[in-house]
Amino acid sequence: MDRLLTLPPVPSPADGTHPLQPRIDARAAAALMTADGVSNLSRRGFLGFGAGALVLGALLPAMPARAQAASATASAAAVKPGSRVPAFLVIGRDNGVTLLSPFVEGGQGISTGMAQIVGEELDVDPRRFTVECAPPGPDYAVINGLRMTGGSFSTRSSYPLMRRLGATARDMMIRAAAATMAVEPQSLSTEDGFVVHAASGRRLSYGELAPAALALPPRDDVALRDPAVFRYIRQPMARLDVRAKSTGKAVYAIDQKLDGMLYAAVQHAPNQGTEPTAIANKAEAAAMPGVHSVHTLPGAVAVAADSWWRARKAVEALSVSWSAPAATGLDTVAADYASDGLLAALKASTEAGIPAETAGDAATAVAGAAKVIEAEYQAPYLAHGQLEPPSSMARFNPDGTLELWAPNQMPELFQSVAAQAAGLSPDKVILHSPMLGGFFGRHFLYGSSNPFLQAIQLAKATGRPVKVLWSREEEFRMDALRPLSYTRFRAAIGADGRPTAIQARTVGEGPLGRWFGAVFKDPVDSSAVEGITEKPYAIPNRAMEYVKVPHPVTIAFWRSVGHSMNDFFYEGFLDEIADAGGQDPYALRMELLKDKPRHRKLLETVATMSGGWKRGPYEVDGTRRARGISMASPFGSETATIAEVSVRNGETQVHTVWVAFDPGSIVNPAIVRSQVESAVALGLSATLFEELVYKDGVRQSHNFDDYPILSRSSMPTVHVEIVESGAPMGGVGEPGLPGVPPAVVNAVAALTGRRIRSLPLAKTRIEV
């Protein structure tokens, strides 16, 4: 994922000199997804998709209505993201501040963080901010010329730019006040939403000044506040959305309703990629109470009714014949497709690997080693399991526009795809990006795994506004999955017990290559190997290779992406290296990080947090326990993790997890802490319980009863310590996760002598 920050530059002569000029412009971002990227849809000609067309064909989406005044002269193509204040700030006469944020809030606290950053420089208390997700528009392409919420990019990518935005707006307030008061700007200061003339005691509110101030040309050389006198940034400020979310008042996509709206429920093909060929009882279903109409969609059937419950009952009563799945390949999931079969194919692959990371001469080191160890690690398909099931609402307005409410992590891309689906230009699609009831990577564009195209088609077919909601069962059928993954390792261990070489062969496919392949032509998909490559340890000879074997199923970004399994693989194997060399795993890591003070500090911190490193086993309250340690370097941040476990009735109990977390620098320590706690919980859920299995071409889990996720009874105590090393700001939402699976599995090995190389642990009965 980090590759998004290092996209190759696309020079843009008009803007090339601005210090904040992103390295690519929106036109480059426009090519991010080809028609192949939404393969299932385009291949079926869904709603008039043309095969081969660029899905994100529109170069620059429409300006948001609120920002249009600002763009009267500037052509959209010349917009520097983050530079036009009125596109971001609406200040009412009551002095209330609304921030139109480039990012969608889904629990990660980004709205509060943005208010802190902008408020700090604007000089408005963030508690007085209302934060909304901005409409599509070029102003918001603040991640290197691209707009998305994901990859733990939001804060670190936009921090300088959003600070500058706040400072620029404050300067405009001061200049407008100077004109009104007929004084020199230098004689003015600001005070939480007011411009103050100290000499005369006069004060003007930002709200009074806004109409004149926001019409001024922005200066691009305003001074930023000295971090030494920050009042809001780095403070553990309360989240802005917490009371609404504690009283049922927060509004999610699923909660929205339009006048005259129909509710729609769907039944998808049992084998993904097959099509409905006949509905035997269509007339009976159409006659069921409240039913408006029965529809055939690509890969699905749908019922529109006057309530969702009636729509669901009717759609589930449909007796549908489906086309036969293709024998194999990427168009459909074959009738005999199985996770086991794919894993066997990954293991059996003999294709030469492409080097993903090479140092020294690993082959020679292995050939001459005193001792060589090998191991195979694997991790299953995972569902996102965000608690809000996907829904979307569409309405064709009398003025010819399409209005769409759709959960998404990339508004301009969704707008553009919706426009093509509806046969409209993007500026005729008004997209609302609602607050997300969890996402973890669920709401990127994943072909048939998003419901919004169904909403568009049903609104068109019925001539009414339509809300499509997927039942939890349909979501388990259609969710895009964290890919099943496999890596084989070999290590050479010297006579002194230290590793001299490591080799890894990773076979599979990552979501970056699948969905952003048009941009990332690198044959090594970083999202498939991250966490196996770029580890900090001083092992002199390294040969990490990648073999691409595509999955026939829809794969996804899932919280911490490749790190979600690869750090488990690598850090588990590193403990095997330590054991084989007779080394303590903590001591070996310290030794291999001799020249890495940032990492050593984290190891020392997590050891101290946990009362000093001890591996065990030892006794606590009559149970035998042990600890495992791991490190990870995800999304520009660094983590060291220790887990303490015991075993009861063949099952792993995790008592405590300690995480030392270094994201370089932070905006809100309370939110950082919550995010790490949350990532630990999800990582533990994957470690202990989660596995989505394909058998006979269909998924074997249908709801939370047969896809168990972490519940309260399995939640450990979590201790988080933030270390601000001052390194460049890293991500926060995902990095707490990857250290958890290996820390737990290493602890289980310390306790039982048994090395688990395949998740989840629930598959294996563990004996002490």
Added chain:
Amino acid sequence: MTTIHVNGRAYQVAVDADTPLLWVLRDTLGLTGTKYGCGIAQCGACTVMIDGTATRSCQVPVESVGSADIRTIDAIEEDPVGRRVVDAWVAAQVPQCGYCQSGQVMAATALLKQTPKPTDTDIADAMTNLCRCGTYNRIAAAIRQAAG
């Protein structure tokens, strides 16, 4: 027509008798604070109080509720215990995505109404709703705080 009593008001609703209470609340009455997560009594997102007992409304056919007193998250702050729970939720900064929290707050309120000073075991037994964001420890801390 069925009459149901929600948050102290009587509502006449024209729905099929087998419609789960959850969907009557959400789609018929527009009380969308109560959430749909699984529909099979696994997640607790749909928790409401029926005569003071935390109940998963996705499993309650509307015909079965009769004249029972239904309380939902939408009116939680009208209840003194509910208000204490909400304040504790805010103080402990419990919610992340927030989607499960309507159900969590209802389950916690029902617990504290029945057991004003719950033990850790009481909390563990009563608080079985799922949270994909993993806010479980803060939920427990907030309940202890609300219990005083």
